[in-house]
Amino acid sequence: MEMEGGSSSGSAGGTQTHHRFSPMRSRAFYRFTQQNLPACKPVLTPGWVIMTFLIMGIVFVPVGLVCLHASESVVEIVDRYDVECIPEAYRSNKVAYIKDSSISKNCNRTIKVQKHMKAPIYIYYELDNYYQNHRRFVKSRNDKQLLYGLKYKDTSSCKPEESSNGLPIVPCGLIAWSLFNDSYAFVRDRGEMNVNRKNIAWKSDREHKFGKHVYPFNFQNGTLIGGGKLDPSIPLSDQEDLIVWMRTAALPTFRKLYGIIEEDIDADEIITVHLVNNYNTYSFGGKKKIVLTTSNWLGGKNGFLGMAYIAIGTSFVLISVLFALIHVKYPRPRGDPTYLSWNRKSNAS
């Protein structure tokens, strides 16, 4: 890179310089007004081009490989249970089954662990075709009420789940109302596994967005019952499954953290999941999955990131090679005046 001051032809201005400023400042000001500030004027030379592409490639491909490796080291078990957990008799009318509260929704799933899973093991539920990002849904909440509870009255943004039986609802809005309410319990040979359901939400949410003294009130008391109920004796800031749920997902397919198993699971171990299949995804044909996964610095299993890095990195390398080849074959000397348009014109004619 070359730092080049504007060239020296400021002669015309010599008499005009302002003396209001100190000489240094005045000179800088002068150069500024004359558009003659020192400037860096990089020029793309073949060397630069080839090197830039090559270095980018050299950086990107290993990063991709590292990411891919990290992703591969994550052990992930996904089990879809929405169909299996419906008794044969109700398979043709799943919606009726899920809406009938008199039928027991208990269901058992067995999961075979292929690889050793190191604690902490994260438990997610995954929903599909579920538009948590729908504008009507996203808007239907009231942050002030979540923080201040009944003290805060204006909950019009929670429509249509604002009040029932003439009383306000805490927490109001569609998001809270549709709280996911399947529950899981994990049993291994040695006995039931401990699922930690604390610390699954963002700390800032617990501490700053959901009131410590705000208790659920008049929740799920209306004619339409949506999802899960909340224990009115526990403040909202401790209702972590609600807090997680209220972080609306960006895509119609999403996972949300359910809990954390804080003990290792060995390879070939068989785990039974006792689950209660309460939540209605059958109306809109959404899948329900339970996910057990380990985690590392990358997060979960994320092959895409590594692949993308490798793909982009490879194309950088390829382009660099291509440019190098073309440069060897048809070199153009830098600053060769024969490439100026007037010279080319005369060559052509």
Added chain:
Amino acid sequence: MARTGRIREKLRWSKIYTFSCIRPTGSMTADASPSLSLPGPGHSRVVRCNQPHAHRRNPLNYPSNYISTTKYNIVTFLPKAIFEQFRRVANLYFLLAACLSVTSISPFSPVSMIAPLAFVVGLSMAKEALEDWRRFVQDMKVNIRKAIVHKGNGRFGNKFWHKIRVGDVVKVEKNQFFPADLLLLSSSYEDGICYVETMNLDGETNLKVKRSLEVTLPLEDDQSFNDFSATIQCEDPNSSLYTFVGNLEYERQVYALDPSQILLRDSKLRNTSYIYGVVIFTGHDTKVMQNATESPSKRSRIEKKMDYIIYILFTVLVLVSLISSIGFAVKTKFEMPEWWYLQPQRVGDSHLYNLSTPGLSGIFHLVTALILYGYLIPISLYVSIEVVKVLQAMFINQDLQMYDEETGNPAQARTSNLNEELGQVDTILSDKTGTLTCNQMDFLKCSIAGFSYGLRSSEVEIAAAKQIASEESGGSVQNGSGIDYWENGGSSCGSSPEIKLEGGITCKIEKARKPMIKGFSFEDDRLMQGNWLSEPDPDVILLFFRILAVCHTAIPELDEETGSFTYEAESPDEGAFLVAAREFGFEFCRRTQTSVFVRERYPSSADPIEREFKILNLLEFNSKRKRMSVVIRDENGQVLLLCKGADSIIFDRLSKNGRMYEVDTSKHLNEYGEAGLRTLALAYRKLEESEYSTWNTDFLKAKTAIGPDREAQLEQASDMIEKELILVGATAVEDKLQKGVPQCIDKLAQAGLKIWVLTGDKMETAINIGFSCSLLRQGMKQICISPVNKDLITQDANKALVLSLVTEQAVKEDIQKQITNASQMIKLETDPHAASALIIDGKALTYALEEDMKQQFLSLAVDCASVICCRVSPKQKALVTRLVKEGTGKVTLAIGDGANDVGMIQEADIGVGISGVEGMQAVMASDFSISQFRYLERLLVVHGHWCYKRIAQMICYFFYKNIAFGLTLFYFEAYTGFSGQSVYDDWYMILFNVILTSLPVISLGVFEQDVSSEVCLQFPALYQQGPKNLFFDWYRIIGWMSNGLYSSLMIFFLNIGIFFTQAFRQGGQTADMAAIGTTMFTCIIWAVNMQISLTMCHFTWIQIVLVCGSIATWYLFLLAYGESSPLISGNAFHILVEALAPSPVFWSVTLLVTAACNLPYLIHISYQRLYNPMDHHVIQEIKYYKKDVEDQCMWTRERSKARSATKIGFTARVDAKIRQLKGKLHMKVSSLSAQTVVLPPSPDVL
């Protein structure tokens, strides 16, 4: 005080003047009806002279003399300015969006819609208000000028211009402007004559004579207006400068008025101590104001094209919105009933999600979507462009290389919205007087009795000599040395044959001229200090000086302080002659009614001898005659006719024995012409007493004849005597060009610009100037188009009949024929170096501009290297400009200095006013004002070039950035069931255009330089990138838009892919909408800012700070926003600190997406650089590797090659000369070699 002046100047010019001062002898009382009626409608105006109060009430309540050129006033500003703002289609759209934002349809909060709009509109309106305020101040300056007005009882006092009413009697003193249109009543001359300079009206420099009616002559002092009363009935206000119809009823007699009694506003009283006049038209009724057209608001081509891009984006917007709303309707109808978690059955108070009417919901959603995707239309584009242009204008104003130290005037961009248009100019239409020339004549050379005197060279010669000198030395020319001539191609490296041109141009480069007498640059000791007496023909020289001192119509004025005389002459040439005569020792000191007194100084005697020359007759100059003569009787009683005139005319009238010096003189005349000087030939004739008296009786008869053929008779009579002349010599006067004009024209021509000169002056004058600024040169084919030469016909009385036969139609056909012939001639021309110049006269232009001929005329004009239009009216200037503008479809620039150029300045795409000596009208009407013509080069080639590229790149980038951003919103819609939810926080979106990406793009628009200003000037060919529109063609625009599309796809899908469902960090948390939105937005900020860094090639600390600052601002904002109350930030609370920053995925995604987005552009510019570099790329490389320092030869060679092949300008002139010389040399050498004697070519061979 006025009395004394009057006594001194007791002259009755009408006695001497032959042609223009003949007063109609009879008043109209006999034939005019006493009822004071004028024919037809449009002549209803009645002016009660000296009774201004009569014009304060109806029916004679005419407007006052107040003028206003502002667009708004306090009351109308708000509605009108707002209306103007919302005429921009994009603003209207945003207004609608803002209105809708208060309903639940809008996806955004009302503040986020209204605030930016208010900001944008408010800023534009503030700018508008400021500009109008400036106009108002300018108007007020004029309105509060003071005039001397009759206040009653014969007392006169000062009054503001704007308080002057119709009917007021005003007294105007020398060198003052007339405050309104006046009827001349009397002047300081006894016969009521006054001289008027109408430069502001028609640009003509010579003075015009106006005369009052005989009956009003007694009104010669203040007291006489005590009981003056008269009534004028005249035409209604109109714009015709040269006509006036009216009657004056005075002392119960009716007199006809004609234009020669009317003094127009904005013209100036000259050579006359004072005049009395009565106000006829005031304020906006005056002819000059009637001529003023509303200054049109101009928009640059880029901006017009930008509108099309906005339409395209609107189409995209509507299309995308339609897809969205259809998708929404479909989803609502078929899927939403199943989405129980939305409680779709409970409609609530809005119909947005009504299941029973999905169609209606769809339509509502269309509106939502139109607002949501509004980011495709950059709201901040207009305001950013305004800001950039104001800053660019500031740089133009600040440029010290366009600052004139003499007058203290900087260049000024008066409207900033045409900056980029400066970079695309194709044709320059220039005024002559005051623009190219200073309108100052310098006596430079003369030829007397076959000898040429005067050693000083003209500017043209000096410049040409310098150029040749630089070529011979082959040396490089210093940069910035003021005059920088490009060497001729190839020859600078010492390989060319050495041609010595001393024989061609004999002059030496002088040191800076020492200050001298105004109008006199003559330098030759042979004639000075009386040395002429020892020259070969002293008697001829004596005669020459006497002709200079006697043959004129000027009036001497004694300067009390210095004791020397200054002269008030009708034309500056005449003044220069008199100054010259004075310096030679023939001082014209007094003029009486019948005589001219000259103080002749001879070295033999100490005291000057005062000689009296009796003026018997004066046959003055006019454009038809092209000569003037006086008949004098000298002290010996010898009657002489002294004559000066155009050389061709004089040479035709020489007697057989008067041709002694003809050959030498005409050789000298050619040399002078080539040197760009104005020439006149001088001759005399001795008359016998008897011959004179017979002629005089004829002449008096003609002079007193009444009727239309009086003039013809006079012509004939003067023709009788102006013959058999004896040639004395010739004069050469330099019409001083403004500093640097030829060089500037040369460089502009090399930058590929065409230059037309439109002047109100005579054809000869125009041609002379054409020569002196190298628009014309010897060997150029001059195509003169003028109507059938009536002079010849009228000169011959026998053919007077023919005159009547030459009807309009015939003249028109004749001109058509001339044009066709000329076009044919040019087509048949085979020599590539041949150039032709079109010189067309105003009258011919009238026909050429008619509908059926103008295309033909234009195509001829375009084929010619130079075009000079002479004797054109202001209206015609505007028409020619329009013809060029519309006929060629290219950008035209008009430059002028006087009020007569206003039409042209307003009509052209860009109007440039010279803020010099003249009034301010041209500057007021212009878009840019500079104080010297030569600054035009820098204005166009440097600022124009830069501004064009900056604005073009900036707009392209703007669209790229908004497409890249706006489309991600659309893709996300598809994932939200088209519900109108945006993935980004409202605040991100507001900040995107306003803060996060606006400053880098503004810095691109303000500071970007592809090459430095020196290189711009050195490589005029770079300017052609503008007129060829290389940077804003559809190819480029589409390219940038596709880049935006690609970027949006990359940004969205890479993010979606990576953040799909998995946890994105060690803690196991999955990404919610806020996390994905923020990451995606971070990627956008990085991508677009990296993109702009790749676009720029000139980084000062400002750009670096702004680009880095924008990125840093984003993180800082995120931090601050995260720290604010969760009630404000919502899900963005602590997002960076807690969720994103600890996650490696967040950072790696940013890197990946930024790299991926810029990949194609990087490939594009690398490829272009490697294999298909543009001119500025190569020059950047040369500069980068300092090749210009190492290989100066190459650098200078390329610089000279970089100019367009021109046929005008110095360079072309020198090229032609060199070609000619080479041709000769070649012949010579071959003939010599035939004799096998090879001699080095010697200078005198050439």
